Amino acid sequence: MKNGKITQLAVPAGVVGIILLLVVPLPAALLDVLIAVNIIGAMVVLLTTMYIRKPLDFSVFPSLVLVMTLFRLGLNVASTRLVLRDGYAGEVINAFGHFVVGGSLVIGLVIFLILVVIQFVVITNGAGRAAEVGARFTLDAMPGKQMAIDADLNAGAIDDDEARRRRSEVAAEADFYGAMDGSSKFVKGDAIAGIVITIINLVGGFVIGMVQRGMSAGESIETYSLLTVGDGLVTQIPALLMAVATGLVVTRATSDDDMGTLAGSQLTQSRSALMIAGVAALVMAAIPGIPKLPFVLVGALLLVAAQRIKGGENAATRASEAEEAASALQPAAETPEMLIEQMRVHALEVLLAPDLVDMVGGSADQDLLGRVKALRRKTALEMGYVLPPVRTRDSVDLPSATYAIRLSGVEVARGTAPRGRVLALGEGLDGLPGTTVVEPVFGLPGKWIALELRHSAEMAGATVVDRVSVLITHLSSVASSHADRLLGREDVRVLVEGLKQTNPSVVEELVPGLLSLGEVQRVLQGLLAEQVPILDLGRILEALTLRAKVSTDVEGLVEAARQAVADVIVDRHREEGVLRVLTLEPATEQLLLESLRPGEHGTQLSLAPDRVEGLLEALRARLEQVESTGRQAVLVCAPAVRPALRRVAALAVPRLPVLSYNEVTGTSLTIETVGAVGVGHAITA
Incomplete structure (x- = not known):
């Protein structure tokens, strides 16, 4: 049988076995084995939590807490049955009752109560609170995370498969923290059950010893109470390990390293802290009455560790200085190829102020270069041409938090992306502190707010966009509007x-x-x-x-x-299967046809300036009237006049597509006329 099949059957069989523990008597030898499994299993779970990189790597933990808790309670019932029936519950419990606590009932009870206090008052309460807060904030952040995924998908930074994977991860994270909030209650209830079972065993054993077995009060207490304390200890120790594991999971932050590696690197990152602590230990050793050896030993170890960190830093500094000196001594070889490369004008460039360089090389979804790569792929799949490589470099000439987009060496757009902030778009942002701006692509009012206020802005109904997305959206708009030049x-x-x-x-x-x-x-x-x-x-x-x-x-x-490709053109402009069109009044269209003249760059409209202005004003007014209803429209005209009219219309309303009758009538779709454009007596026959 394969390992997967064994695991698949072992878990359900184990749960059924735990249920049987509650009703079927066990021999003492088998109970010893199960107690060992309980203690070592809890230790394995605790060590596993120290090596995970993020909580979701151990997503089965909430269910595991429930199973392990039920297992311990089953062992409690089985051991209680043996203690009260036979006055003997195996060698493990006997060892904990006599050897571990020295055969003293008082010592055993004190140790047991200390473990209960540590678990119940300190660890379980803290883990429960951390799980509750984590679940609350995870659920509150879900809408914002979903919107961020949708924004990245619309911007072309990720594909559909990656978006589905991220949505699943967000849902799994919410489910995990919700389950952790509930599983912390299992740990808390386990501690309470341990206390109650121990009290019952103490009273029940004392009564059985004196009434049924004819023991004296002292003999009854010595026999049953020590076994009860031993039983409580062997079940309370793994319960404490599981409580610590729960606390580690709910307080674990996502990182690229395990807990031991992070703790080692972060505790030794400050040489001054280690030196001060070492000196403090030596000073404490000098206090009269304080034992010298422990504090001297600890202080010496800290000073040695601080010196080793200093030596490592000095070695790294010397190596860096040597490398810089060697590079400075080497003459710069300005070959013709290098000069030609420096002279080359790039089709598309993004210049970043020095404080924006951190946008390059960040996380997978916040790396500017990775997002540019996704933008090139999106452009290729949607428009059919490959966007030229985008050169990204820093520029000390730019103001702080500013970026600039260049086309063939000429700046065509500029924007801001302050470090440590996100852009909130929408209404109702007056109550949030930040810099008010106008979004450069769509002209929407917005405000750059601190990262900590992101949730508040989302709750206020604003759309929050990270600064890399702002830059990529701006770059995409520039590339789209200058696609012919690229x-x-x-x-x-x-x-x-x-x-x-x-x-x-x-x-x-x-x-x-x-x-x-x-x-x-x-x-x-x-x-x-x-x-x-x-x-x-x-x-x-x-x-x-x-x-x-x-x-x-x-x-x-x-x-x-x-x-x-008329069907493709029409498909890009229709909404819900309907193409809304503006037409020209017959007299206006006739005069435009009569005014056509051939030119060097195609046909031109030979009209007086006041007539051109009247036509553009009429187009602008009609388009704004349609857009005020939340709809989009295209202008349809005769095929002969379309190229010339489009060039003129682009001067005032570049967002208005101009199509010919042939392009519209050649496709099968619903056409809705939303207005006719005329200029009254501004254009007369």
Whole structure:
């Protein structure tokens, strides 16, 4: 039978055996074995709690406490039966009653009462309170943790599997601390039961000895009382070990090391503390009447330990100084390759103020570099192109708590992310201390608050975002709005070569016979400029092949590509299966068609400035009217006027998508007209 099968059957069989202890008499020899198992088992549990790195590593502990408590109570019943019936309960209890306490009833009772006080008053009460507080704060923090997971998922920092794993871990943590709160009551009840059983055994043994066995009062007390004390000790010791294990689990903080390693490293981190303690021990040894040897020995050990720490620090300092001196003596080899690398302009850069460098290399979900990697993956899967590597470096020129985002060496965005703070977004933040700001991407009012106030902000209904998420969201917005500039010629070559592996005929027919790689790049840039994904590159290149046989005009090629992926464009803008559209009034649309003129960068609207301003004002007013109802809308117009109108509309309402009739009518969906845009007599025929 495999080990897994044995374990699976052993636990239920053990629980059934514990129940049998309550009703079936046991021989004394078997009771000795079970008492040994009880003591050593409790010791194993205690040692295990010292080597776990986080409480959830020992998630079975609450159930184990219940089983071990029931086991001890079963042994109490079995031993009581033997003591009262035979006046003998095995060698282990006999040894504890005579040898361990020296055969003295008074000493045995004192030791037993001391153990009970230690367990019941000190350890059990403290562990119970820690478990109660831990359960309360864990349950209170659950909504915030769930929101943080959702924020990371939406930002692309984690995938669905990781989000599910984190949610399960949060739920398991809440269940664990709730169970620990209950299991601490088992330990407390166990201590009370031990006292009651001991009192019953003392009284019952005294009565049985005198009434049934004809013993004198002294003989009855000597025989039964010592056995009762021994019985109490052999069950109280493992109960004390389990109480200590409970306290260690509920007070254990999550870390990367076990308790012994942490205690050793943290207690020896201060040489001054050890030296002061050592000197204090030597001073106490000099006090008249105080024994010299113990304090001198302890003081000497502390001073030796402090000296060893000093020696280690000096060695590390000398090694560091030697390394710095050696590097300073070596001349800096400024090779042409190094200079070229320093001269190179990076497509995308993030500059951090010196006090924000800690954002790089933090925990898995708070590491800036790891989140940038997740952002690149998210962009590739959603938009169809690979975001160029993001260079991250510090800059002493930036103010404190400030970061800057550069595009091709030019700063395009700037924000703040104060150290030790989180951004609370929403209303009702007036009562919280902090710096009031406007969120850089969505323009929401917010406040940078201390980490300790995160729970208070969440209870007030605010959405709390960590500073790495703020920076990544800002970087994602910049990359999205400048996607056309970030798509380089080499990126297009890689995309085309990748498509050639699966669809070679499309690529070979188009490039370079009909279009050059540069012309394909301009088309893809035109799509990305309007947030159109280029994931379906095969369909896009097929449409370009057909259009290029007629004309290689870039504007016409972009419109042909848009028509090919019209379903994707429409799907990005519909809400709950409905596409809400704004249209142009017939007179306005007719005049725009008549005003079209060819230009170097595509068709242009040849209108007077006041007429352009009137058109933009009408578009802005209509869009704000729709957005005030919590809905989004797109502008639909004739295919011929769409490119020129989109360029004009981007000047005033860049968030307004402009689609053509062909793109909308080519898909099967529900269309809801939410308004018609006209400029009255600002535009007349």
